[in-house]
Amino acid sequence: MHDNHQWPIRIYYEDTDMQGVVYYANYLKYLERARTEFLRSNGFEQDVLISEQNVAFAVRAVQMDYLKPAKFNDNLLVLTQIATLKRASLVFQQAIVRADNNREIINKAVIKVACLDAQSMKVKAIPQQMIEQLT
Numbered sequence: 001m002h003d004n005h006q007w008p009i010r011i012y013y014e015d016t017d018m019q020g021v022v023y024y025a026n027y028l029k030y031l032e033r034a035r036t037e038f039l040r041s042n043g044f045e046q047d048v049l050i051s052e053q054n055v056a057f058a059v060r061a062v063q064m065d066y067l068k069p070a071k072f073n074d075n076l077l078v079l080t081q082i083a084t085l086k087r088a089s090l091v092f093q094q095a096i097v098r099a100d101n102n103r104e105i106i107n108k109a110v111i112k113v114a115c116l117d118a119q120s121m122k123v124k125a126i127p128q129q130m131i132e133q134l135t
Contacts (some may be wrong), residue, residue, distance in 0.1 A: 004079040004080065004081050005034070005037065005038040005041055005079070005080045005081065006077050006078070006079055007033065007034040007037045007038070007077065007078045007080070008075065008076070008077055008078075008099060009030055009033075009075075009076050009077075009078060009096075010073070010074070010075050010076070011070050011071065011072055011073060011074040011075075011076065012072070013072055015072075016071065016072045020071050020072040021069045021070070021071055022069065022070040022071065024066065027064065027066070027070075027096065027107050027109075028062070028064075030076075030078055030096060031078060031080075031094050031096075031109055031111060032059075033078075034078035034079075034080045034094060035080055035092055035094070035111070035113070037080075038080040038092075042133050042134060043133060044130060044133070049118075049127075050118045053127055054117055054118045054119060054124075055115060055116070055117075055118060055124060055126070055127060056115075056116045056117075056118040056121075057090075057113045057114070057115055057116070058113065058114050058116055058121075059111060059112070059113055059114075060089070060112045060113060060114045061111070061112040062109060062110075062111055062112075063109065063110045063111075064107065064108070064109040064110075065107065065108045065109070066106075066107055067105055067106055067107060067108065068104065068105075068106040068107075069106070070096070070106050070107075074098065075098070075099040075100075076096050076097065076098060076099055076106070077096070077097050077098075077099050077103075078094060078095070078096050079094060079095045079096075079097060080092055080093075080094050081093050081094075082134055083110070085126070085131060085134055085135060087125050087126065088114060088115045088123050088124060088125050088126060089112060089113060089114050089115060089126075090112075090113045090115075090126070090134075091110060091111070091112050091113075092109075092110070092111045092112075092113065093108075093109075093110055094108070094109045094110075094111060095107065095108050095109070096108075
């Protein structure tokens, strides 16, 4: 499998609650964006997959551990890698870490994503070219 893909994020005021701590649901947004950037870095644009191959991806399950708080103005990295690639699903391992040399882990997640027919929304095999590129 590929090494960790790294995607930088900075925490803005709008991401935080009154105490300057990142609102818990925002971590899902960061992880989603990082998976999109992971696919993009491997040559796959999700809108093109939908329009040209009738393939869409949907999150099926999320397991997330909040380990430390992220705060306003933090510089972080979202690390993404594929843990398992099956015929019609991907399991991503992701971590959000501080961008300094310490790389303290503040959030860990395992995200299962299903490949779907973009029209019917039924399970569909991942295109072979994608499997080859991602393994």
